[in-house]
Amino acid sequence: MSRDGTPEDARKAEAPIKGRGAASRVAGRFEARALRGEDDGWGSVYEDLAEAPKPRTTVAVERARSIISRNQSPDIAFSQSVNPYRGCEHGCVYCFARPSHAYLDLSPGLDFETKLFAKTNAAERLRAELAKPGYVPAPIALGINTDGWQPIERDHGISRACLEVLLETKHPLSIVTKGSAIVRDLDLLAQLAQHGLVSVFVSVTTLDNALSAKLEPRAAAPHMRLKMIAGLRAAGVPVGVLVAPVIPMITDKHLEHILEAAHQAGAQAAGYVLLRLPHELKDIWREWLRLHYPERAGHVMSLVRQMRGGKDYDSAFGSRMRGQGPFAELIAMRFAKTRKRLGFGALPALRSDLFVAPRKPTPQGELF
Template sequence: MSYPTLPPRGRGTASNPHNRFAPTRAEAYDDGWFQEVPPCRATEVRSETAKTVITRNKSPDVGFDRSVNPYRGCEHGCIYCFARPSHAYWDMSPGIDFETRLIAKTNLVASLEQELSKPGYVPQPIALGINTDAYQPIEREQRLTRGALEVLLRYRHPVHIITKSSLILRDLDLLSQLAEQRLVSVALSLTTLDDELKRIMEPRTASPSARLRTLRVLHENGVPVNVLCAPIIPMINDMELERMLEAARDTGARSAGYVLIRLPHEIAELFEEWLRAHFPDRAEHVMSLIRQCRGGKNYDSRFGTRMRGEGIYADLLAQRFQIAIRRLGLNRRDYGPLDCSRFAPPGGQMSLL
């Protein structure tokens, strides 16, 4: 039996490996009756009534202690997405299930308002759409992210947004008002300037030119915007780092960051399969460089190293990044921290923080 090595057009992977919690595993066997047909998977969206929508974290590697994620799974289909293994908690595969079987927290707006209204709530910036992109394609119909922004604006609550979607411009009216009160910052994820590489690596995301235009429009409308070159993949997009930073600076980015590719749990298998399908000539070299940065393994989850890696390649990448952001003026933030002192639940008193 032979399976297609390339994913269906518009999807990141053709595979659906078992999640690590699955109690049983099935193995395909050719009994002579198999007839290969072009794979096709439509997007399914089901509703969830979440008990809470503000997730807390204590990771020293990220600059926030709370986040809100309107969706589980992500239709963008980025092959490298670190959130893929989270689908295992819902007894679904981190593979194509993650891209096609999505969950929308339909009570997100009401639950967020309820949690912000609790007595004793202490405001700190909320990171919106961190596990999966809050502006993925289904947001056009679901509008949960816009609803969350409306609540945050009404409560004068600060918010950080990370996205790779130009759909964020739909909410420019809300973002501009938040920016006027120093209540928002946006980080645009930029992984390549090559349209073909984008197509196979992040099939349902905005094009590189659309992301740069999004940076420009946000900047021109007073919204503080940064660029996040993530992930950097050895021998795939690492050679573009300086050009991506320069393009982002020219379109309005005010600071920059980067993350070395992370391959926790099932992602390593999916990523290697993707490499061998699209870059068979360099797949071994790419994985060798990744392992050199991770102590000989596919991934090292230790705080302090998981975002940057260690070793010769990781050190050279860090040096390149630091030299580039100094040269481009992306190593300073001229907009300051977000303002938590404005927090004021409707009908209540303004925070004294």
């Protein structure tokens, strides 16, 4: 182990990859084999490894068997969600969803942001599941595990297709995004908002463009996210800002500035989440720190462990989003004080009483 706690065999990336958050193919926890390249002097090693200087984004079609996921987590505000994609091209190095790629025998590192899957039948499956007898409507979180409005949404339009189904059935939904593609769907979101069926939180990590480019290289720039907030508010869509994640010694100093800028742009509510490092994410994060902030890597990880009971991560409900200890309490007090000063409130509750179940498709079509 190195001084900052990084496993020596994980310290292989020599430089960041421009336009990518991860710098190497960190092995997934379920992988049964490992790849190692041996350069023959012609640079051909890069043809077979994920650590290519400029790894390309590929999108595979996935035909989902089911689309609504359900949870009983007491510390999140939704009980069901729909994820139109697997993986996310935004490349946010801190993304808590990265370890989910390990279930596909892919790396939570570079594979997560370069080997993507589009669930092209998501809207079809959503319609079928909403039509099931006995279905009880409850707000659906659209695009939670990976961003529904990441860059490939512009080509595939799967999130928009799901919005169309939810508007047709008058079903409530919530959205968290940092993708500027969402502004193309303001027409649908405005109609949903008229019925009290939608709320949106725009995720903002920092207002520093240079830092954003390192942390979340293919997400919308900070100033664009403020424009997204303004555009949503102007369209009548209830909108809030989510300062996530708050990272000690990296982004925590921006907390008040983000809240002030978002409030000025029109955000009506605010929330925050501390950095979370489940499973392989802790190795991806340590590598990022080593490459971008080697002089403070040890201090950052020390504060992270102080907020997680001495560990890199504590998944316990109630503390996993907010942490514990003096530093976490300081963040909570700063947030509460600024939230009160700016007058942030809560977004209106979503309506579930307007739901109209879709008709099941039949061989006769819509003759009657």
